[in-house]
Amino acid sequence: MIESSPRYGPVNKRNVMIVAVVSLLAFLVGSPLLRAQTSPVGLGTADGFAVLAGTTITNTGPTTITGDVGLHPGTAVTGFDSVTLNGALHETDAVAEQAKVDLVTAYNDAAGRTPATTVATELGGQTLTEGIYNSADGTFGITGTLTIDAQGDPNAVFVFQAASTLITASASTVNLINGASACNVFWQVGSSATLGTTSSFIGNILALTSITLNTGATIEGRALARNGAVTLDTNTITGAACITSAPTTTTTVAGTTTTTVAGTTTTTLAPPVGGVDTGGGSTSGAQATTLLVGGTALLAAAAGVFEARRRLSNRRSDQAGPDPTIGR
Numbered sequence: 001m002i003e004s005s006p007r008y009g010p011v012n013k014r015n016v017m018i019v020a021v022v023s024l025l026a027f028l029v030g031s032p033l034l035r036a037q038t039s040p041v042g043l044g045t046a047d048g049f050a051v052l053a054g055t056t057i058t059n060t061g062p063t064t065i066t067g068d069v070g071l072h073p074g075t076a077v078t079g080f081d082s083v084t085l086n087g088a089l090h091e092t093d094a095v096a097e098q099a100k101v102d103l104v105t106a107y108n109d110a111a112g113r114t115p116a117t118t119v120a121t122e123l124g125g126q127t128l129t130e131g132i133y134n135s136a137d138g139t140f141g142i143t144g145t146l147t148i149d150a151q152g153d154p155n156a157v158f159v160f161q162a163a164s165t166l167i168t169a170s171a172s173t174v175n176l177i178n179g180a181s182a183c184n185v186f187w188q189v190g191s192s193a194t195l196g197t198t199s200s201f202i203g204n205i206l207a208l209t210s211i212t213l214n215t216g217a218t219i220e221g222r223a224l225a226r227n228g229a230v231t232l233d234t235n236t237i238t239g240a241a242c243i244t245s246a247p248t249t250t251t252t253v254a255g256t257t258t259t260t261v262a263g264t265t266t267t268t269l270a271p272p273v274g275g276v277d278t279g280g281g282s283t284s285g286a287q288a289t290t291l292l293v294g295g296t297a298l299l300a301a302a303a304g305v306f307e308a309r310r311r312l313s314n315r316r317s318d319q320a321g322p323d324p325t326i327g328r
Helices: 013-030 044-048 094-111 284-320
Strands: 002-005 009-012 049-053 056-060 063-066 068-071 076-078 083-086 089-091 117-119 131-135 140-142 145-149 158-162 166-168 173-177 185-189 193-195 200-207 211-213 218-225 230-233 236-238 248-253 256-261 264-269
Touching: 044 049, 044 094, 049 056, 049 063, 049 094, 049 230, 049 236, 056 068, 068 076, 068 094, 089 094, 094 158, 094 185, 094 200, 166 200, 193 200, 211 218
Parallel strands: 049 068, 049 218, 056 076, 056 230, 063 083, 063 236, 068 089, 117 131, 131 158, 140 166, 145 173, 158 185, 166 193, 173 200, 185 200, 193 211, 200 218, 211 230, 218 236
Antiparallel strands: 002 009, 248 256, 256 264
């Protein structure tokens, strides 16, 4: 059906509809709410540990650790007379054993993440956004500064897969910007990780074998070694304070909603019509669903309008009868 526009001349309704549909789809696909997002690697009970090892944990010099320390199945923890431990020491007990089980699960999860983007072995000088990364030769090194950019998304997740080693140079730095969180940075290391003297490291190291922190190295995150040792020397390790999932119980009685999460009870009386109590959690999934439903409804409405106009136009044409000029 062709109509005339005073300003632009003939207008094809079908083309207008196609343009509208394509524009709407482009908007939906480009929406941040609908972009695929990497989920965090679940650490399970290992989440509460700043240091976890399989054989030994050895320390030299004054070291400060915030978070629990665990060893299983080994029994040798040495040099802890000079350690300031803001947490509990679990030496070959059931708690450490379960944390090691959960570490294995987390390690396998991180190692199996796909698809991965292959980047240079040397991460220093690079700025990386959310995603999964590996290197062609299976190792990672950091000289200088690696910048991790969440681009304003506090839930952005970064997974680094090193088939072999992770080695950072002396005085190297991992820098988080634009809302990036140490909780969401994971380093899966296929053999051992070594942090250089006075290096400043961020993220959760999940190493198959061992982890060594040289003199003065710091970690905001975790040093979790599956099978080998963790060796410390005058270090500061601060376990990232991450919000983890916990069992949730919700009871609704006569307009009163009581929600219990991790021992905290919240009671909501007579919630406003249309309001939703998210409990402070992420609503991106609900927003994405709303956006999809709204977009689909809009498309259906647009299609209905154009179809109604087409039928009305055909009806008018039938009522007008054949064009008297045809056949002359």
